[in-house]
Amino acid sequence: MPTVSFNTNFPGYDVLGEINRSNARVLKARHIATGDLVAIKHFSLNTDADTLRRFERESAIMTRMSHPNIVRVREVRLDTDLPYLVMDYVEGGSLRHLLSTQHNLPVDVTIRLGLQMLDVFRLIHTQGIIHRDLKPENILYRQLSSGELHFLLTDFGVARLHEQPVTVTGQSLMTYEYAAPEQFDNPRQIDEAADYYALGVVLYECLTGRVPFAMRDESGLVTFMNMVLSTPPPPPVLPSGEALPGSMVALLDQLLTKNCRERLHNPDVAKLALKQAEVEQLYHQQKPVSGQTVAFRPPVREKAAPEPPVRPASNTDRESIAVPRRSRSVWPMTALVGALLLTGLWVYWYFSPTASRSVRPGLAGVSRTENPESDSETFEFSDLTVSAAEKRAQEERRRQQALEAARKRYQEEVSRATKQLEATAFGGKVGFFGGVKGLSVKLNNPSAVTFKSVAVQVTYVKDNGETFKSPIMYFNNIGPGGTITRRAPDSQRGIRFSARVLRADAAPPDSLASTSSLPNP
Known part of the structure; x- marks a missing residue:
């Protein structure tokens, strides 16, 4: 493949050719120092400074993040004439290419895709990152030696970098078919529920070969938006006509819920539904075809050789083949002795004070x-x-x-985990006449407990030692080993600042959540 002439725009890389071109251009290249194959994505920026800073911050997080289902970002350069980012090269291709050749995916492969994307959500959402543009073009795959497909998510933050308010005459670079209803109203004020809606659309398309709502040129954007906002999605139907697992149908219904507050956005619950659908699919594959019955057939014995004809036995013969009477009476006596022994053993066990013990099931009593x-x-x-x-x-x-x-053991575990929560205030700049701006608060959860809400109190202290104000910040859904960083409100007064965990609300396991809520430790 000939070398492209604009190598000078990407120092340290040898460009080999073009992979794809859509909203941005993706090039295949080789890192000269290591020889590694990489993908370079370059685009022209047309966005405000605040969005650019946010994308730079998320890109910095992505370069440090390591996950088997995330395409690793090696380098981000936004300060050049041709801004670009460098990612690992994935040899398989995109899910879009896979669907274009196969039309739809088998149920088990779709379930595998969903499970791997949920693992990605678990990591990025605890870091405060929302993908915003989950679609088949941004899901890559490679084939493992076992023949199974391994999926990887890419293009973090790129959708947010390009995103603009949606108007009838304007153009937004988000993909309409995979956008959650709330993204049409206010695309900048969305949360992780939008990613779960997009995952529902992707799973729906993988199973059926089409998206729930298609954007058609003749209908227009307004008509399409009305369908997404008000029309229930059509029931998913496999092209083969086979029935989908009931758990998969229920999961798609919860992921494609219009109201983001009612939409399923818990990775554990969604993963459980996919696992249940996997079991149902295996059971369906093992069932006999409708109308057929599977009957037990005993093994067929080989026919014995025909016996010679029996002649009438003489008196001499009868004497020679007669069974002695003493041998014939041994078996009843043996059975009687065995029955008496078993009865005595049962009586001993029944009336013994140590009768409650592990025994084999199936005995009387x-x-x-x-x-x-x-x-x-x-x-x-x-x-x-x-x-x-x-x-x-x-x-x-x-x-x-x-x-x-x-419940008591879990309460004790939550109490210990709450004490391990650590809130740190950093980066604040104190003005010449006082006041703090640009303060950030980082919450670290080193425990194995998931907290659905943590209240952190930020204190601004004046030069005379008095507290000027103490606002409370809330950090939601921080998982085990997770870290969340948020911008604290500015203060007009104060020269010192601090942060401390005020209270925490744990997310109990399903086995405990249905009984009673756990008190805050």
């Missing part, structure tokens, strides 16, 4: 109970005089005791 402190099952001899209602009451009391113990 044995009831199975679950040990809440372990994954194993134990089987106890039950009193035959206890009624069924009393047994249920006992089981319910044991379940409640186990639940209370689990």
Whole structure:
């Protein structure tokens, strides 16, 4: 492939050719120092200074972020005549190219794609990054040695860099078919729920071969926006006519919800739905075809050789083949002795004070109970005089005791995790006559607990030691080992500042969340 003549625009790289051209141009190149193949994406900037600073900050985060389903950003240069960013080269291609050749993807491959994108969401959303332009063009893939497809997300922040308010006459570089309804009203004020809507559209298209709402030239933008804002998406139908797993249909419905506040945007819940859909799909593949029955067929024995004809036995023959009477009476006696031994053993176990012990299931008088402190099952001899209602009451009391113990342990874990939360104020500039501007607050969660909301109090202190004001900032959805940095409100007075965690609200596991809310430690 001939070398392109504009190598001078990308020092340190040897441009080999063009990969793609849409809103930006993507080039295939080789890093001269290492020999690594890379992809260079260059574009012309037409945006305001605030958006440019935000993109630079997110790009800096992306260069430090490492995840197996994220295309690594090696370098970002926005201060040149031809701004560009350099990423790892992915040899497979884009999901768009895959759909253009295969029309749609199998259910199991689509589930694999969804699980990997949810893992990406878990990481970037805790860092305060919203992709804003999730679509097949921005999902790349490579084929593993096992034959499975490995998907990677790319183009972080590029959509936000290009984004402009949507008008009928203006043009926005966001992709309409994958944009959440709230992106049409105020594209700058969106949260992670917009990424989950786009994921729902991508999964819908992978399964059916089409998007829920298509942008057609003859209908116009206004008509398309009205459909997205008010019309329910058509039920997803596989081209093969087979039924989709029920959990997948329910998940798509929750991801494509119009109201962003009601839309599913929890990676754990979405992952559970995809795993359930995977189980349902495997079960469907193993079921017999409708109208057929699978009957058990015993093994066919080989035909024995025909026996010779039996002649009438003489008296001599009868004497030679007669079974002795003593041998014939041994078996009943043996059975009787065995039955007596088993009965005695059962009586001993039944009336023994240590009757409650692990035994094999299936014996008479044995009831199975679950040990809440372990994954194993134990089987106890039950009193035959206890009624069924009393047994249920006992089981319910044991379940409640186990639940209370689990809740107590989780409360203790949350209490320890809350003490580990660390809020740090940095970067503030004090004016000549006082006042703090440009202050940032970083919240670090080194624990293994997920907090759905953390309140951090920022204090501005005047030169005489008095507190001028103490605003409260809220950090939402910070996962284990996560860090979130936010801009603090400016202060007209004060020369010193500090930040501390005021309170935290943990996100309990599903097994505890349905019972009662956990108190703040």
